[in-house]
Amino acid sequence: MTDRVLELLRTRPELAEPAAFPFGFDVHRAYHGEAVHLASGASLEPIAGDDSGGTYFLSGGTAVLHASPDGAAALFADSVGEALEILVRLPRWCETPATGPDEEELRAAIRAADQEAREEFVPDLDARRAALIEGLGLPERPLVELLARSESATRCTEPDHVLLNSRDLYAYRLDASFRQPLRDIVLGPGREALERLRSGDPGAREEAAGDPALRAGVLRAARYDRRDGDLPLLRFLLEREAAEWSEWYEERRLAAALVAAHGLDEDVPLLRAVTTGQITDTAGAVEWAARAVAAESEFTWIELAHRQGRIEHARVALIRLLDATGPDPDPDRLRKLRKALERLGDHAQAARAQIGFLSLQDTARDRASAAYVLARLERRKGDLDAAARALERARAAVGAGGTPPDGTVGEWHRRGLGRLITEQHLELVLAAVEAGDTDLARTTMAHGRLLLKVIAKGWAKELSPLSTRAKWAVAGLRASGGGP
Incomplete structure (x- = not known):
């Protein structure tokens, strides 16, 4: 309207x-x-x-x-x-x-x-x-x-x-005075829940017990607002983290550090268990707590925003970080940005980060690895021609059909690198067929067939279902009149 x-x-x-x-x-x-x-x-x-x-x-x-x-x-x-x-x-x-x-x-x-x-x-x-x-x-x-x-x-x-x-894909600027720090946004629910826990609200215990993302916020809120009376609820949080033993090991480590910092004998058995024996006595607990928890980075708050369902907050924070990488970026930072953006499903921005990462690689193996990842991202964002160009760079890096550029890719075809590059060719074939790009589908399938002959038999066998689908898809182009 x-x-x-x-x-x-x-x-x-x-x-x-x-x-x-x-x-x-x-x-x-x-x-x-x-x-x-x-x-x-x-x-x-x-x-x-x-x-x-x-x-x-x-x-x-x-x-x-x-x-x-x-x-x-x-x-x-x-x-x-x-x-x-x-x-x-x-x-x-x-x-x-x-x-x-x-x-x-x-x-x-x-x-x-x-x-x-x-x-x-x-x-x-x-x-x-x-x-x-x-x-x-x-x-x-x-x-x-x-x-x-x-x-x-x-x-x-x-x-x-x-x-x-x-x-x-860069973001237009916004004055920092009008931007709320992501840290404050994602800590809000944790701070509120922490106060409810401190007040003895039974509903707060149930919520924290059942919500790992909320517990993560509570633990980080407790880290920055420590009080002597918090030990019982910190034990409760640590027990929940230990019981679930989830992928979020940072929260388990943080909960252990907050409990260990109190240095009480009664906590040593639990601390010994959750730290796999790193803590054996109270003196060691206090010392371990002092060095156990690293300072949070921007990625800490971005990951927590993602877990809280604040996808756009996480996306914007990552884009701003990517914009700020400058003319001489840190490869490890670009890798982290790419992974985080890909987890959010923003393949366009992830590809942007990966292009920068690829440009910084010195060895043929690293260039090949970065190129096949870029091909995956370009394909998922819908730019099939860009995906094909990335695969061409991957083939050039390993010397497919010729001499490898350097010794870092020796035996590449017998290793996982060969499997991964081949897999991306087959995936691109299917995407090209679906998009109706006959020429790209056939050209990529030709490269895929050559790779399937070169890579180790075990890898070729593992890729057999995918290669069969790709071959039938290209054959279907001929049957439907898609060219000679």
């Missing part, structure tokens, strides 16, 4: 003209200088331009996002109507006081700025403002409320309204 105010501006020139000048909302310039989309995948529609080259978008169907020509983007208002209220009553030529202005201060600042505007470029300012207020039915609100609404909208930019350049 079209926004009422936006429809009025699009259909009534007498309103569109003053909205464009002097208030900088020109519905006839509803385009942006580069292809963009939202990281969340929500809808995005350019609806107006400003006189600086910036663009207003309808983001997620109702909210208004503003993108500047220099690569910054922030949520501007919750609706088009609210955006026009802000632009008309708090015009861009007025610099509002930086710290907590009251109503009278705002009105005085706007009166002074308006007078300069009348004298310099818009003598009929009052008439234009009145026409918009009346024609659009804009309500009368206190200016401080409008300012607060604008700032509140900007603080809601992340995670659902983050703008990406569609070609390079």
Whole structure:
């Protein structure tokens, strides 16, 4: 459904003209200088331009996002109507006081700025403002409320309204003052649950017992807010972690460290069990606790956000980290970013990280390994040609059909590397057939057949079901008239 105010501006020139000048909302310039989309995948529609080259978008169907020509983007208002209220009553030529202005201060600042505007470029300012207020039915609100609404909208930019350049996939900037640290977001439920546990709320114990992600938050909240009376609940949390013995060993280690730090004899048997004998007495427990838990990294909070179901928070944090890797990135950091993005299902951003990682590899083996991973990511994001190019790099790295570039890939065909490269060829064949790309399917199948003859018989046998599917899929192209 079209926004009422936006429809009025699009259909009534007498309103569109003053909205464009002097208030900088020109519905006839509803385009942006580069292809963009939202990281969340929500809808995005350019609806107006400003006189600086910036663009207003309808983001997620109702909210208004503003993108500047220099690569910054922030949520501007919750609706088009609210955006026009802000632009008309708090015009861009007025610099509002930086710290907590009251109503009278705002009105005085706007009166002074308006007078300069009348004298310099818009003598009929009052008439234009009145026409918009009346024609659009804009309500009368206190200016401080409008300012607060604008700032509140900007603080809601992340995670659902983050703008990406569609070609390079980098995120438009957002001032750090409007970004809530992910650590604070993901620790919120843990802090609340910790207080409930401290109060003796039986429901809190049941929730923590049954929710590993909540326990993880509680343990980290307890780490940063230690109290002498917490030992019983810390024992409870450690017992739950020990009982489940899940993949989240960091939580088990943290729970053990928080208990061990109290240095009580009665806890030694449990601590000995959960640390597989690393703790044998109270002195050793205290010493172990002091060195056991490493400082959390950004990935700690990203992983916890993922476990809490805050997928967009995790995605945005990872994209921002990837954007910040700079011209000389750390390969290990790129690898971590790729893995985390792939776990989220964001194969496009994962491929972006992997491209950077591949460019940093020095040996043929490392290049081959990085290239087949890139092929998988490109295929999963839907860019089959890019996947084929990545596989070509993998074949070149191992010297398939020729001489290996260096000694690091000796016997590659007898090792897991050969199996993995071959598997990606067969997967790409199936994807190409499904996409109707006959040439790519056949070319890739030809490479796949050669690889199946080269790799160890055991690997070829293991891939037999997949290779049979790929061969039948290509044969089906011929049967359906897909070429000679």
